[in-house]
Amino acid sequence: MLILRTPELPSSEITPRELFEGRRRFLRDAGLVLAAGAFGGLASAPATAANARLAPLAASPLSTNEEKTSYKSVTTYNNYYEFGTDKGDPVDNAGRLVTRPWTVRVEGLVGKPRTFDIDELMKLAPLEERIYRMRCVEGWSMVIPWVGFPLSALLKQVEPLGSAKFVEFVTLYDPKVMSRLPVLDWPYTEGLRLDEALHPLTLLTLGLYGEVLPNQNGAPVRLVVPWKYGFKSAKSIVTIRLTEKQPATAWNKAARHEYGFYSNVNPQVDHPRWSQATERRIGEFRKRPTLMFNGYAEQVASLYQGMDLRANF
Ligand SMILES: Nc1nc2c(c(=O)[nH]1)N[C@H]1C(S)=C(S)[C@@H](COP(=O)(O)O)O[C@H]1N2
Numbered sequence: 001m002l003i004l005r006t007p008e009l010p011s012s013e014i015t016p017r018e019l020f021e022g023r024r025r026f027l028r029d030a031g032l033v034l035a036a037g038a039f040g041g042l043a044s045a046p047a048t049a050a051n052a053r054l055a056p057l058a059a060s061p062l063s064t065n066e067e068k069t070s071y072k073s074v075t076t077y078n079n080y081y082e083f084g085t086d087k088g089d090p091v092d093n094a095g096r097l098v099t100r101p102w103t104v105r106v107e108g109l110v111g112k113p114r115t116f117d118i119d120e121l122m123k124l125a126p127l128e129e130r131i132y133r134m135r136c137v138e139g140w141s142m143v144i145p146w147v148g149f150p151l152s153a154l155l156k157q158v159e160p161l162g163s164a165k166f167v168e169f170v171t172l173y174d175p176k177v178m179s180r181l182p183v184l185d186w187p188y189t190e191g192l193r194l195d196e197a198l199h200p201l202t203l204l205t206l207g208l209y210g211e212v213l214p215n216q217n218g219a220p221v222r223l224v225v226p227w228k229y230g231f232k233s234a235k236s237i238v239t240i241r242l243t244e245k246q247p248a249t250a251w252n253k254a255a256r257h258e259y260g261f262y263s264n265v266n267p268q269v270d271h272p273r274w275s276q277a278t279e280r281r282i283g284e285f286r287k288r289p290t291l292m293f294n295g296y297a298e299q300v301a302s303l304y305q306g307m308d309l310r311a312n313f
């Protein structure tokens with residue numbers, strides 16, 4: 001089967017290097033399994049354990065070759081307000097999130113609305129490793145090896161109608177396991193313009209560092225939009241809705257002068273409380289300049305041609 005538990009150590013004690021050596025070994029084994037015709041084992045695997053490995057993974061030419069942020073930082077320094085507002089809260093509290101069974105409903109202005117079971121989703125398109133720069137509006141950044149496939153692969157299956165202009169993402173809100181504090185208007189929602197959602201960089205994300213997503217990183221399925229501030233990358237998605245009108249977003253509702261709909265990384269447009277000109281890569285001390293569209297300008301600048309990015313922040 002294509003999912004294995006990591007036997008030896010809890011994930012927090014595995015260094016990225018050990019992880020990758022383990023994964024190379026695993027990929028070899030997976031190759032043998034594949035040769036024996038066991039593809040599709042994901043669906044029949046029991047409830048996914050933390051640290052379950054994902055394979056096979058195609059390497060993506062869209063990956064950066066910058067040094068990856070450590071597995072430990074990626075999985076212990078998080079924003080997931082449903083599990084608390086301190087960076088260390090999600091890893092402590094998100095263990096209560098139950099990620100199987102799980103479905104994602106794709107609906108709205110589509111020809112073929114459909115509910116996908118999570119195990120079906122994991123096999124919808126070839127999984128790729130995408131090493132992306134991620135920039136939080138708070139001023140820190142990471143380089144994370146995500147695992148997933150382009151969101152466009154999912155959207156094409158439901159056949160968007162000509163009237164669809166935006167995509168709304170609704171995430172789980174379960175007050176039995178999540179915060180009851182009215183920090184945001186739960187559930188956390190986000191949105192993209194349809195062309196942004198269909199852009200090849202936009203990743204429907206199921207894993208990181210070769211494993212299924214840890215709960216604190218948005219298990220079992222989240223969005224990753226690397227040219228936008230981190231808050232656009234909604235975690236633990238349950239509904240994807242295609243709409244004609246621009247959807248409301250949780251952060252915009254909470255503070256509309258601080259968080260616009262577009263939220264493209266832009267060093268020239270400061271957040272009212274934080275300069276966006278520089279950032280600190282987690283694990284480093286010095287600050288580095290923030291790049292336009294988080295360094296993805298070549299791929300995405302054309303989406304915003306002719307738009308005033310100061311007005312459309
Ligand atoms: N549902 C939900 N998704 C969320 C958030 C959240 O609080 N709730 N925080 C966002 C913010 S501000 C950031 S920076 C990223 C952090 O993702 P990571 O913890 O995997 O690095 O998740 C985003 N997605």
Ligand SMILES: [Mo]
Binds near residue numbers: 079137138229231
């Ligand atoms: Mo963020």
